[in-house]
Amino acid sequence: MVKVGIPRSLLYYQYYPMWRKFFEELGAETVVSPVTNEAILLSGSSRTASETCLPVKIFVGHVLYLANKCDCMFVPAVRSTGGKIYNCSKFLGLPDITRAVAPESPVILDLEIDLSRGQGNFLKAVYALGNHFTPDRKRIKAALEEARKANLVYRERMVSLKLTAVEAIGEESRNGNVEAEAPLSSCLTIAVLGHPYVLHDDHLNHRLLSRLRTMGVEILTAEMVEQEKLNAAMVRLVGKPHWTFESDIIGMGGYCLEKGVDGIISASVFGCGPDSMMVSVVRHRARELDVPFLSLSLDEHASEVGIVTRLEAFLDMIRRRKRICV
Numbered sequence: 001m002v003k004v005g006i007p008r009s010l011l012y013y014q015y016y017p018m019w020r021k022f023f024e025e026l027g028a029e030t031v032v033s034p035v036t037n038e039a040i041l042l043s044g045s046s047r048t049a050s051e052t053c054l055p056v057k058i059f060v061g062h063v064l065y066l067a068n069k070c071d072c073m074f075v076p077a078v079r080s081t082g083g084k085i086y087n088c089s090k091f092l093g094l095p096d097i098t099r100a101v102a103p104e105s106p107v108i109l110d111l112e113i114d115l116s117r118g119q120g121n122f123l124k125a126v127y128a129l130g131n132h133f134t135p136d137r138k139r140i141k142a143a144l145e146e147a148r149k150a151n152l153v154y155r156e157r158m159v160s161l162k163l164t165a166v167e168a169i170g171e172e173s174r175n176g177n178v179e180a181e182a183p184l185s186s187c188l189t190i191a192v193l194g195h196p197y198v199l200h201d202d203h204l205n206h207r208l209l210s211r212l213r214t215m216g217v218e219i220l221t222a223e224m225v226e227q228e229k230l231n232a233a234m235v236r237l238v239g240k241p242h243w244t245f246e247s248d249i250i251g252m253g254g255y256c257l258e259k260g261v262d263g264i265i266s267a268s269v270f271g272c273g274p275d276s277m278m279v280s281v282v283r284h285r286a287r288e289l290d291v292p293f294l295s296l297s298l299d300e301h302a303s304e305v306g307i308v309t310r311l312e313a314f315l316d317m318i319r320r321r322k323r324i325c326v
Contacts, residue, residue, distance in 0.1 A: 005070030007062030013196035018151035025143035036203035191256035253282030263292035
């Protein structure tokens with residue numbers, strides 16, 4: 001059985017159930033790298049230029065971990081997921097980056113996804129990917145349909161049960177927990193904005209979501225809200241979108257501000273150009289509505305103690321505003 005390596009980074013948190021189903025339907029086995037750790041981060045950093053963004057360095061580290069554990073590596077190039085809305089350039093060049101910095105990697109399955117060029121172009125790319133496993137187009141098309149259904153179930157589960165991506169995949173037990181102490185009763189509702197690969201990588205964000213829950217917070221992330229509502233809220237704030245993740249950040253921020261939350265936390269990676277613009281829009285609107293807003297900028301040198309201190313101060317300020325005693 002062919003083993004397909006899938007790095008646990010970047011788009012993994014959005015699409016893994018769909019990818020797994022597609023490859024399994026074609027008779028392949030998916031091999032996923034473990035949760036990010038210091039060794040994975042260091043190995044990725046050692047192969048990339050210093051100015052490369054942290055998530056890409058982590059991705060390369062996951063690729064290197066899988067290099068001798070699979071027969072091929074799935075590294076899609078996601079250009080556009082619809083309309084004239086485009087991804088960050090790092091997603092467009094990811095297969096080429098991988099080949100350049102990880103030459104020991106096995107064959108790269110570099111599916112290019114560009115829905116701005118039409119459904120026909122997308123199907124052609126999927127058939128080319130499926131041909132690595134079978135020449136039967138009917139089987140490839142059936143696998144694509146089963147993958148689509150798996151993705152719908154995955155997203156509906158996160159919305160209906162208010163689960164994070166990690167919880168919906170069923171991997172929360174692997175990510176470890178914050179200090180062994182009983183969580184406080186949830187008396188605050190905080191919206192947490194950011195890319196899925198930032199919010200759900202505990203090593204990158206210093207266990208942000210689990211820490212907030214331990215501190216007595218009910219968290220809301222973009223995957224817990226219907227996509228249509230996020231898109232509508234985004235349009236009300238900025239009009240026509242340009243970046244793929246605008247609904248996850250601007251849309252989620254706008255939606256939560258309209259519905260009412262106790263505060264908003266934005267977690268972004270230092271040096272991310274699109275994030276600097278998107279977060280600014282939400283921060284400005286939160287200031288207008290007098291909603292507390294905390295912006296966390298993460299990089300390789302971010303201090304865990306510093307993150308915790310800022311979270312504690314932010315939540316304490318909100319509780320004082322609400323006169324909540326915990």
